[in-house]
Amino acid sequence: MASMGGIQENEDEKLILSLPKEKPWAQPYDLYLFQNFWCPGIHIQAVNRFQKYFEAVKDSDVVVASFPKSGTIWIKALTFSIANHHRFPSLENHPLLTTNPHELVPFLEFSFGGNIQDQILHLSNMTEPRIFGTHTPFTSLPKSIKESNCKLVYICRDPFDNFVSAWNYFNKVKPMSLPALTMEEAFEKYCNGIMDYGPWWSHMLGYWNESIANPNKVLFLKYEDLKEDTNFHVKRIAEFLGCPFTQKEESSGVIQSIIKLCSFENMKDLEVNKSGKIGRGGIEKKDFFRKGEKGDWVNYFTPSMQEKLSAIVEEKLSGSGLSFKKCS
Template identity: 50%
Template sequence: MSPMADEELSQSQTQNSPKFSTDLFQGFWHRPSLIPNIIAFQKHFQAHDNDIVIASKPKSGTTWLKSLVFTIVNRTRYSLSNTPLNTSNPHDLVPCFEYDLYKNQVPNNLTSISTPRLFSTHIPYSSLPESIKLSDCRIVYIARNPFDVIVSLWHFLKLPKPITLEECYEMFCRGEEPFGPYWDHVLEYWKESLERPNKVLFIKYEDMKEDPNSIIKNLADFIGFPISMEEEEMGIIEDILELCSLENLKNLKVNKEGKNRYSTRENKTYFRKGEVGDYVNYFSPSSIQRFSKIIEEKLGGSGLTFNMSYT
């Protein structure tokens, strides 16, 4: 695909493709159908101290992180050759609060879930139930370069809706994308990870790609399932990374043909490229400069930065 021209960006509001509908709720933009689910989640969920919650903006590496956390936690319960990950999509193994568990605004019975309970969410930290904030449960947050998030989300959204890349880009520039603004979402979890490092672990997708072994060890320590020296010498980290790799997961039958329980989408739509910096093939230098300036201004002074130098 050729880089997006600036003329197309300036005309994006007049494109025939419909705007992706979001409503403002508690300072963030959400799909209208999700807001009752979020309210039910806030009202009814009671966290356990050993719960593990995976949080992220959509298309930030959530599927990969779910598979890694599930495997780390269950590595003594299942052999890697006999893990449920081989026959179940990661989103079924680590259910999402707002899309799955509270999708009918009636809290599901969570007592049947084995401990530690693994959950996921895309909602911002400020909107989490107080029981999560006040308990000793752990939150693992994954953040990704916003340009790669835009491209990945566009590919994901365009299948059911004829949304253009230009419209997706403009949503992010306005901060009106699903679960946005992007900058407020990442900053909430970033600041909480600095103030409460035993509560929130902040991971960058790019760091996971660059040095996965170190991230895996740190992740395992944080969630209370440390990898022993003996396991490390036996190659358990490499085995986990191979099992949870994009190439392996996307070629499993369940992810090539099946669907997860809370979506009408085919599982294969959750596995695309997973590359770092692929956005340079979609955006012009001036488009990158425009949004980079917005991100730098919004994150300024926080200590949180993303590499924007893939051009």
């Protein structure tokens, strides 16, 4: 008799073969149009299992959601530090000093590999609040998350900077055997929404619309706003998570300590983030840190690129209430 794992793998294989596909951004896998988003073929089984088996959601759970290359590592670090600021009042021995944010806030998509029962047991034994990450669009999240009282913190980024960050990143982590993706090729794909977990506009709008319909459930953040006034948004995240800072904590500099600990400069300079690999693909930790700036797109875009992407942003986000300030 075939094992449950074997049956599931056969079903996944049949499903993948039935889906439209596109070439990725200089990676050794294809992108498949799965549940109306471009899912890496190597992730479809993971997303399937996540949807199927993540049932025991706790009201204290926090899910940090993001479109790839939108400030994921920063928002993971901030959310972890804010949610645990009573647990780790002294930043001298803080977990972020010795552990990469992706390890402290693991991706839910990859939490159900191997033995399912072992993984479920592991998740149930995690210290609360359990904080997870996800790139999965809101519409494809498990019902258990949508229907529970757990909180979702979402971050997005101006599409101009998001594109530049993604192009640099995918070329940096590509296998040596594959050629680099030219900016022109990547831009064409981006404009058509073809990128891991894209289209970017539907990813953003899914969480944006839910944040309006259910503001106690989803906190929607923009990378640019977070950069502009980190102090304000750190307090906002804490209030949203139900663990606001006391007046005493504010006056004693707790917020500023968290901001400094999680800053791009500090995180990039920590030894734990300078060496070693992480994740299923074995990505160098240092490759998650490039510039951490806003407005860097002006160093890459031609006038015609700016005109084209501006028109797409206007068209796709029109009427939603979601907009981005021009960085130029």
